[in-house]
Amino acid sequence: DQQVKQNSPSLSVQEGRISILNCDYTNSMFDYFLWYKKYPAEGPTFLISISSIKDKNEDGRFTVFLNKSAKHLSLHIVPSQPGDSAVYFCAAVSPSGSARQLTFGSGTQLTVLP
Amino acid sequence: DAGITQSPRHKVTETGTPVTLRCHQTENHRYMYWYRQDPGHGLRLIHYSYGVKDTDKGEVSDGYSVSRSKTEDFLLTLESATSSQTSVYFCAISLSPTGAGANVLTFGAGSRLTVL
Numbered sequence: 001d002q003q004v005k006q007n008s009p010s011l012s013v014q015e016g017r018i019s020i021l022n023c024d025y026t027n028s029m030f031d032y033f034l035w036y037k038k039y040p041a042e043g044p045t046f047l048i049s050i051s052s053i054k055d056k057n058e059d060g061r062f063t064v065f066l067n068k069s070a071k072h073l074s075l076h077i078v079p080s081q082p083g084d085s086a087v088y089f090c091a092a093v094s095p096s097g098s099a100r101q102l103t104f105g106s107g108t109q110l111t112v113l114p
Numbered sequence: 115d116a117g118i119t120q121s122p123r124h125k126v127t128e129t130g131t132p133v134t135l136r137c138h139q140t141e142n143h144r145y146m147y148w149y150r151q152d153p154g155h156g157l158r159l160i161h162y163s164y165g166v167k168d169t170d171k172g173e174v175s176d177g178y179s180v181s182r183s184k185t186e187d188f189l190l191t192l193e194s195a196t197s198s199q200t201s202v203y204f205c206a207i208s209l210s211p212t213g214a215g216a217n218v219l220t221f222g223a224g225s226r227l228t229v230l
Contacts, residue, residue, distance in 0.1 A: 089156055104158070
């Protein structure tokens with residue numbers, strides 16, 4: 001049973017427009033959420049995070065929104081650039097345990113068309 | 115790069131053979147993790163370590179063992195590889211996941227394993 005879901009395997013967006021990537025979760029105990037970006041043949045790289053006590057966090061072109069009541073978060077990229085084409089993973093942090101493990105979604109392939 | 119090296123980067127092996135993947139870090143981070151990435155599943159935690167000789171199981175640990183004899187090295191072993199273990203394996207490190215704040219992992223470049 002996946003606790004973190006990304007229901008859209010792929011998304012195509014025109015350069016300069018907004019990209020919206022979505023993520024749903026089931027465990028209300030998650031206390032942080034992160035987004036990672038992954039290019040082919042490379043490891044995932046950290047993009048942005050948000051605490052469960054916030055509803056928005058912004059870093060340049062990237063903004064993450066959290067709706068706790070809906071157990072939903074989204075990543076907005078504005079404006080989208082061709083270099084943003086990658087697989088995006090959302091991840092949630094479990095508050096319990098010594099390692100505060102991350103649970104990842106299955107990823108969304110974003111393609112930004114020039 | 116954050117100083118994480120995975121080896122080998124690519125390996126093809128046959129069913130039933132043992133395989134060891136190595137993760138080496140130069141960051142002196144206490145926590146190290148092994149994940150596998152498969153289509154439709156994202157990244158799933160296999161094992162993690164919270165110090166030398168201190169390891170614990172993750173979500174998909176069956177068929178895998180790990181060892182950490184030095185802070186900088188974390189080994190993942192498949193005692194008898196099966197085709198279902200064909201995957202891309204990522205090592206990750208974390209400075210200190212306990213306490214407040216997001217547990218930001220830094221990942222290696224990955225090791226692609228094919229079991230025929």
